[in-house]
Structures are given as structure tokens and as C-alpha cells.
Amino acid sequence: MLDVDADFSTKQTILDAILAALIAWLFFLPITGVLLDGYAVQSAWHQPFVLALIVFYARCLIAIIVHTDLGKRLFVGKGHYAGVEVVDKTNAHWHWLLVIVAIGFVFPFFSSKYWLTVAILALIYVLLGLGLNVVVGLAGLLDLGFVAFYAVGAYSYALGSEYLGLGFWTALPFAAVLAASFGAILGFPVLRMHGDYLAIVTLGFGEIIRLILNNWTAFTGGPNGASAPLPTLFGLEFSRRAKQGGTPFHDYFGLDYSTIYRYILIYLVLFLVVCVMTMVVVRLRQMPIGRAWEALREDETACRSLGINHVVVKLSAFSMGAMVGGLAGVFFAAYQGFINPSSFTFFESALILAIVVLGGLGSVVGVIIAAVVLTILPELLREFSDYRVLIFGMSMVLMMIWRPRGLLPQRRQAFRRT
Amino acid sequence: MTEPLLQLDKVSASYGSIQALKSVSITVNQGEIVTLIGANGAGKSTLLMTIFGQPRASSGRILLAGQDISQIPIHQISSLGLAQAPEGRRIFARMTVEENLLMGTIAIGDAYLKQDKDKVFALFPRLKERRKQSAGTLSGGEQQMLAIGRALMSRPRLLLLDEPSLGLAPLIVKQIFAILKEIAKEGATIFLVEQNAHHALNLADRGYVLANGEVRLSGTGQELLANKQVQHAYLGG
């Protein structure tokens, strides 16, 4: 069983293992190598050594295992070759799709309030993932400040209701348009940038938006945040007593008051928006603009020579992604009822990017699955709250070893017009 | 005499402080195959890309059928009837062969898509076999075929090719040149940049020799083949 294949190189394995052990040693040195004893500091130099030794052997073991037959089947997933899979149109699993959508729609009527709120969060991240997937996955523009558009969407609902009296339903298109314009605003200065430079500038953009929200106290409420009204349904309100001049939902239908109704409403609208956006993104990929995004990702010079206006294509990718992010922001504000800048930190951008990368750059289904997993996983790990982030991080590392090109690598839709 | 299809009139271009083209004048007439040869770094690829505005000509005029195209927006140049198979092929690696061909039609729309795709597949049967494969996984020669095919999809009046023989086996080079001949017979005008001077000059009606960003020699293909300097420098004779 432990017959290694021809690719296995002992020297390489040992070098890798030494490197891993060295990194582990450096990493553990300040963490476990120093003991606090009252006000004094004691060194416990042997601990990092032991840990590094464990890492060394573990790394060797991994190298051996992935080179055996069994290991290859277990760990080296389909994602290891560089090509792109091609699917035939006929492979689309229609009925399964319908079943999933149907389950999605009836889910809130059987769910507890807790799981309903988890599902809402998951769907918000699905939306964010879909949006960023257009920018990073399809157009290949590495955006580390995507949270900015999420914030713009959330704040356009909260502040829009405060200053303009916008309700939930008008806030949706309003936030979409506003976020899309912010996408274009970001797009212009970075038209000529690629890769690392683009990443840095977008990172800065995300921080700038957050800092403005944080410091412009007179307008945004600063760190104290802003409150967002509850959504209404044809004038019916979801609070205990009508505050926006309508009738409370539970009174109208003669039900007992419960906060679950508002979550059901948010969930259903959100689920609908997610379905529509998924369809839009899938369709766009087969339309000229979607192809142009992908072509731009592959080779900008060639695109321009072929007649693609790279300005229009790039700005449309940024705007499209931002619009979806903005919509997610509205749902987030409606769901929380209150927002402040601390919800829109770089960590959030990183998480969304993790969703896109983990799902498989450019793959819509993969991104959806990754978003759901990455929101539900931390919930399941609440028991181990001290180790949550650690387990989260480790499972991501393992995922990337197992499927380096993401859960479901992007598949090419077979050409349709033949 | 009729107006030339493409005329470069004292064109200069530079990358920052490096001047890559120095007052280059070149003429390509309707229906001709014209080749441009020269050593590494002579400025051949720069000349091709300057026609496509990347980099822009710093002085001089680039006339396409009499119209100066040296200042028009880059993405509009292809819709005037120019197409190129650029240096390094620049195909879209993670898109399929067919999608790459589709991208070639951007300048003219997809009205002739099916027809032209069949034509390209007839010229390059290998591409047809691999139509649903992602382009990055094609062999070097197949990628070159795809680059030429993609350029043909826009029905160009003038096809510009940058070293189509680069890195290919002699047999494939022969095939590609045979196909170029075929394309030319159907009335296309071809401007061919080549290192493979022997093949190129044999195929071409006329040729130019570029050195250090300047045109050194010009003449018919046969004249250049017979030229002592050319033989010495580019034909290893």
C-alpha cells in the first residue's frame, strides 16, 4: 500500500519537510517558547522544537501518502490538472435544480429562527461571492476592497431611510445603482493596473470607504452606526406596533406577534434575489460581455487588438460586481436593523475572497457552495469558540491541498451556436 | 497607380527613452504578400503593434487605404479591416478553441460566424478536432493555427502575422506557409513578419529588411533572396 510512484523524490520531500519545520519553529517560538511566570519570563525552548519535529514528520508523511495509489485517490482530487473541463449542455441537471430551489423556498416555514438567521447570513455571503466572482473570477481583477460596495449598499438603505425616507423596496434598486456607480468610480483610476498593484489600490479603497463611514459622524453616525428600518410587505409592518404608518403584519392576519415573520420575509426576498442573480451571472457568461470579461482576464493586449473596448468591459465588471455587493448590503442592514463601520473591515473582504477562491474562481455553483459552507461552519463550531478561527483556517488549508483549483473548478459551457 | 492598402509613412515609435522604430516607411498593396525580416530586437514586432496603436507612433502617418489610423482609438482599428496573429500568439488560454474563434468576430459581429468557423476548420482540421478543448492545452503549433484562425474570423482586408513559424517543427512550418499561400490566393493581403527568411522570402511578393529600427533593404522576394547581404545575415549563406 505504501508503494510510492515515480514522481516521489526523497530529497525534495526532506527539503520540504525541513522548510515546513523551520516555519513551524519560527511560528511557535513566540507562542509556546516563552512562558509568563508572574512578571518574569521563562524560556521553554524545547516546546517549539517538539512541535517543529512533529511538523517535520507530518510533512514527510503527507508527501508519502499523496504519492501512493490510495492517497492519490483520496486526496488528489480532480483539480490537479491545468486544463479546463468541458461540459455538454445536456449534462445540466435540471430537475435537481428545481428541487433545490423548491426546498429553498419552503425552508423558512419549517426552520427555527436560529437556523433561519444563519441561512440569511449564508445567502448574503452567496450574493457577495457571486458579485466578487464577476470581478475576480471572470474579469480577473483582484479586488481586495470588495467590502466597500457591501458597505455602500448597507448604508444607502440605513441613511436613505433616515434622510430620504426610503423604504426597503425602494432601497434595493437605489443601493444597486449607487453601488454600481461606486464600482465605476473605483474602476476609472485602476484601468491601467493589474495584479498586485490593483490589489493594493482596491484594498485602500475599501479602507477609505470604511474610514469615511467611521469619521463622518454628522452624516453617517460614525462608530455609533445607523439604524435601518424593518422591511414592510405591501404596507404591512413587522414590528410589534406600527411605526411606519401601516398595520402590523401579525394583527392583519390575526397571528401572535413573533420576530420570525420578518426573517421569513427577508429570507424569501433574499432567496429570490440570489436565484435571479445566479441566473444573470450564468447567462452573462454566455453573452458577449461575459466572454469579453474572461478574454480580458486572459490577455488585455489581444482583446484591444481584436476590438474590445477595455474601458467599457472593465468598468462593467466592476459595476456589475459592485451592484450585487450593494444588494447584499441592503439585506444585511435590513436583517441586522442596525449597522456600523465595524461590520465592513478588511477581514470581510478577505472572507469574501476566500469564498470565491475556495469555490473555484469563475465557478458559480462552487462559489455558492463555498459561501454556504463558510457561513455554516463557524456556526457549527460555536462549541469550540476558542479554536474556531484555527479550525476554520486549517480546514481551508486542507481544502486547498485537496482541491487546489477550488471545490468545483470552472467548467466551460460547451459552445452553443453551432 | 492605385492607392496602397497599407502605407507607413516615416513612422517612429519608442518605449520610453528607447527608440524602437526610426522613420520607417513601408507599403503594402492590395493582394500582395509582403514580408518583413530582421534580427532579434530589430523592431519587427514593434512595427506590427504600432499599426495597432500599442505603442502609438510618435511621429509619421499610418495610412489604411488613404485614411490615417495612427490616432484612432485602439479598439476601433480592427473594425477597419485589420487583424493580426501577434507575437506570442496571445490566445485566450482558459477559453475553448471555439470561443477563441468567436472572440475574433468582435469587429464584425457574428453574422458570418458559422460559415467562417467552418472555413477555418477546413484550413486547420486539427482545430476542429479540438474545438471544445481549452486553448491553453493546445500544442504550440495548434495554438499558432488558432491565432491565425482567430485573425481570419474578422474577414480582414489585411492580415498581419508575427512569426507564425516560431518554435514549430519544419513540417508544420511548411504546412502553415502552404495555408498562407492558400489564404492569399483567395485575395487576402498579407503582411508577414518572419525570422525564417528563406520561407518568407520565397512566399512573398516583396520584402523589407529591418535593422535597428530602420529599413535597410527592400525589394522583391527573389531579389532579396539573391542579395549577398541578406544571404550572409539571414540565410546563413
Ligand SMILES: Nc1ncnc2c1ncn2[C@@H]1O[C@H](COP(=O)(O)OP(=O)(O)OP(=O)(O)O)[C@@H](O)[C@H]1O
Ligand atoms: N514593452 C517594451 N518596453 C521597452 N522596450 C521594448 C518593449 N518591447 C520591445 N522593446 C524593445 O524594442 C526593441 C524592438 O523589439 P521588437 O520586439 O520589436 O523586436 P523584434 O524585431 O520583434 O525581435 P524578435 O525577432 O526577437 O521578436 C528591442 O530592443 C526591445 O528590447
Ligand SMILES: [Mg+2]
Ligand atoms: Mg518580435
